[in-house]
Every structure is written in C-alpha cells, then in structure tokens.
Amino acid sequence: MHLETVDTVGVVGAGTMGNGIAQVTATAGYDVVMRDVSEELVAAGFEEIQSSFGTLVARDTVTEQEVEAATARITGTTEMDDLADADLVIEAVTEDMDIKQSVFGDLDAVCGPDTVLASNTSTLSITTIASVTERPEQVLGLHFMNPVPVMKGVELVVGEKTSDETVTLGREFAHDIGKETWEADDKPGFVVNRVLMPWINEGVRAYDEGVADKADIDRGLTLGTNVPMGPLELADHIGLDVVLDASETLYEELGDRYKPAYLLKRKVAAGDLGKKSGKGFYNYD
Numbered sequence: 001m002h003l004e005t006v007d008t009v010g011v012v013g014a015g016t017m018g019n020g021i022a023q024v025t026a027t028a029g030y031d032v033v034m035r036d037v038s039e040e041l042v043a044a045g046f047e048e049i050q051s052s053f054g055t056l057v058a059r060d061t062v063t064e065q066e067v068e069a070a071t072a073r074i075t076g077t078t079e080m081d082d083l084a085d086a087d088l089v090i091e092a093v094t095e096d097m098d099i100k101q102s103v104f105g106d107l108d109a110v111c112g113p114d115t116v117l118a119s120n121t122s123t124l125s126i127t128t129i130a131s132v133t134e135r136p137e138q139v140l141g142l143h144f145m146n147p148v149p150v151m152k153g154v155e156l157v158v159g160e161k162t163s164d165e166t167v168t169l170g171r172e173f174a175h176d177i178g179k180e181t182w183e184a185d186d187k188p189g190f191v192v193n194r195v196l197m198p199w200i201n202e203g204v205r206a207y208d209e210g211v212a213d214k215a216d217i218d219r220g221l222t223l224g225t226n227v228p229m230g231p232l233e234l235a236d237h238i239g240l241d242v243v244l245d246a247s248e249t250l251y252e253e254l255g256d257r258y259k260p261a262y263l264l265k266r267k268v269a270a271g272d273l274g275k276k277s278g279k280g281f282y283n284y285d
C-alpha cells in the first residue's frame, strides 16, 4: 500500500482521540468513516469535532468553507462492515488488550487484503494486537497526541513483524496530515509514555505527600522546566482513567518504578476522571 492509493481512512472509536484523528484526517482531504458502538457516541464524536473546528475558525486556523468540506468528508457509523473500503484504518478504542484484539480480528475479516491497520494505543504491544490478524506485517502503531488537532507529534510504533513498507506508509500519512513523527520499537510505553507516566505519577505522589499544593507543583514544573502544563493539569487533560490504565500496563511489564500513585487510583474509583468528567485534580465547567 502506497500513500497515493489511500483515499478512505477508517477510524474506530469516536472518543477523545478518535474524533480528533477523524477531524485532522478529513481536513487533510481524506474521506473518513468513523465508527463507534452506539449512535449516541458517534453523534458525540461529531459534536466534539464541530466544537474543535469552532475554536480553530475563531483562531483563523481554518476557514468556514474548509470546515464545511471536511465535515462533509466524514461519515459516522456503528457498523464494522462500513470500514470494508478503507485503505487505512486507525483504531482508537478503549485501552484494553481484549477489546483491541477483538476490533483487529473484526477489521482483518472485513477489510481488503491491502488495508493497513494502525492502533493509537498508548502502551499496549503492537505485536500482541497484530497477532490476531493474518497481516501482522501491515499493522503498526500510529500514536497521536492529545488534543490531536493541536499536537504536532505522532509516534510510529514498529511491531515485531511490521514491514518497512508499512512504517513508510504510516510516516508519509502522518506527514501528509500535517504531523511530525519519530519511531519507537514495540516496547512498553514506547518513547513518550515510558517517560511521561512516571513523571505524572511522581507529581501526584508529591501532592499527596504534601510537598506543595497542587497549583505549586504545576507551577514548579511549568516555570522550572519550561513544559506547557504541570503533571496534575496534564493528567486532568489526558483523563485520569487513561493515565491509570497506561500506568498499570507499564507497572505490569516494567515493575515497581511504574507503580501507579495511590491518589490516582482513588480519584478514578471516585469517578473524578479529569476535564472530561468535570472534575479531576481541578474543577472544570
């Protein structure tokens, strides 16, 4: 599969990442089929896309005409069969190996033999996800960053059997939709989350152990190391459940230095998931 032959991109999952990936892909001129498990979740994905486009129009990043054209290129569905004509499919469902393997098994059965299948997983093994398909050489990780329309980076994750041709296609596609890439071997957390998750968890522990109040922990890191957000604010933006899932996978694979912070688990158990639920370490409207 070469980039010139990619016309239609399937996106599985219309949540935080899936709707962002659909938005940037359609903006770049591709036809997009976005699938989730219910009409409501597909509709919520479209609402998020419109809201994000609204912000970009207000900032003069895109025009109303471009928004209209991009929106018209996105089709929503709850049917896996509607992904049959996709040349590239990007999976962005819940961070759970069983769910991802079930999606990849279905995609392998539904899509044509040349279709490349990508996962947006933050930490799970691309090799293990690919193992349920008959085309592991056509499976790679395309790990977008949140929020997708704003963040430039896409991590290319190379599984045990991913072919060079598939990596090239992933890289060219990411560049074509305006992103920049780096390559990571299929090891837990790849580059970004391997380094980011312990940083966030240490910020949560520092808060829990009374080193400073939460705003000062975030100010310390933003002013002291020139990052745009401190660990507590960033965790709220990512979703505390997503941070916990990623931390647990890394803990399982890499041991004690990745142990999730106790307060992170308590917040998730309480349903305080960050910005998306209105409350995490901070409150949101």
Ligand SMILES: NC(=O)c1ccc[n+]([C@@H]2O[C@H](COP(=O)([O-])OP(=O)(O)OC[C@H]3O[C@@H](n4cnc5c(N)ncnc54)[C@H](O)[C@@H]3O)[C@@H](O)[C@H]2O)c1
Binding pocket: 012, 013, 014, 015, 016, 017, 018, 035, 036, 037, 041, 092, 093, 094, 095, 096, 099, 103, 120, 121, 122, 123, 143, 144, 145, 146, 237, 238, 239, 242
């Ligand atoms: N949130 C982040 O900051 C972030 C960043 C990078 C990568 N990721 C990764 O992206 C993936 C998605 O994360 P998210 O934050 O968008 O989660 P989310 O919970 O916002 O969205 C996941 C969506 O997948 C849907 N889904 C579940 N099973 C499905 C199926 N079989 N078919 C179609 N849709 C299905 C859910 O209904 C939900 O709408 C995860 O693997 C996560 O680790 C997340």
